Amino acid sequence: MEDHYELINEAWKTAELYFSGDSSGHDIDHSRRVHKLALHLCHAEGGKSSITELIAILHDIGDHKLDSDKGTELIRQLGYRFPAKAGILHEVLEECARISFSKGGIPLTLEGKIVQDADRLDSIGAIGVARCFMFAGNRGHRLTDDRRSAVQHFYDKLLKIKDTLHTDRARQEAERRHAFLNLFLNELEQDLDPPAENNL
Ligand code: ADP
Ligand code: NI
Structure with a gap:
């Protein structure tokens, strides 16, 4: 020991x-x-x-x-x-x-699957959003409007993660984190297309 x-x-x-x-x-x-x-x-x-x-x-x-x-x-x-x-x-x-x-x-x-679940959980939720933008910044990718953009990564990978998990406990934890991804995207969509001056 x-x-x-x-x-x-x-x-x-x-x-x-x-x-x-x-x-x-x-x-x-x-x-x-x-x-x-x-x-x-x-x-x-x-x-x-x-x-x-x-x-x-x-x-x-x-x-x-x-x-x-x-x-x-x-x-x-x-x-x-x-x-x-x-x-x-x-x-x-x-x-x-x-x-x-x-x-x-x-x-x-089982131990490998558990770590894969934990690794994937760390790619979603608020921490996943933060890591996604750090990665994109590090690589010089655009925020949006490009096939390699940070926002595109949500659709390519992050939103799919909850359906790839092996264990029940990880699926449970993923619910809250997945919901935050959708909330964040919703907010971002509004901020990316601000209302015109006369509508403010
Ligand atoms: P893994 O080590 O499991 O292969 P990755 O290296 O793909 O995982 O991802 C490491 C981190 O970087 C994750 O948080 C992931 O979401 C993020 N990431 C990977 N590729 C991209 C990308 N093209 N754009 C933005 N973030 C990315
Ligand atoms: Ni990892």
């Missing part, structure tokens, strides 16, 4: 090192939120919390949009330091590769 806490600590250090300097919406704070949400879902769904934690902490480290070679190498180094956990880390890494929304994978284990 002591070994496990040490591994979790080292996994956090690995994630921090990996994300230092990223501003594309993947960052250590995202990993912290996903970790917290995933543990919450895990308790409700009856998964193994030790595996869930590792997948959550490391889930974006193999992401193709960031530096996946660096991520794989960092996790390999973690395996050298914890040889007894090398097998588990290998499985964790494989599940991480199935989690990304853009890659369209489906995790094989």
Whole structure:
């Protein structure tokens, strides 16, 4: 058990090192939120919390949009330091590769599915809106009126998320967050097309 806490600590250090300097919406704070949400879902769904934690902490480290070679190498180094956990880390890494929304994978284990749900929940609601606009700003995308715009991303991805979740607890949490996306879009639509002067 002591070994496990040490591994979790080292996994956090690995994630921090990996994300230092990223501003594309993947960052250590995202990993912290996903970790917290995933543990919450895990308790409700009856998964193994030790595996869930590792997948959550490391889930974006193999992401193709960031530096996946660096991520794989960092996790390999973690395996050298914890040889007894090398097998588990290998499985964790494989599940991480199935989690990304853009890659369209489906995790094989309950713990992987829980982390995929937590990751997707962090893309909707107020936090999802904030991350979407951070991402768009980082990439130099337009706000609206373009096929790559931030608003287009709501229709391409965010509004579909609630129907892709695996667990009941995540679906429950998604309701409030999904409702906020619609509320936000509704408000935005009005602000993007302000009333003419004589109608004010
Ligand atoms: P994943 O790591 O699951 O593949 P992404 O990398 O696609 O997820 O997304 C990371 C964050 O960036 C999410 O909050 C997502 O909504 C946002 N994002 C991804 N692509 C775009 C885009 N084209 N426009 C705006 N936001 C985006
Ligand atoms: Ni993520």
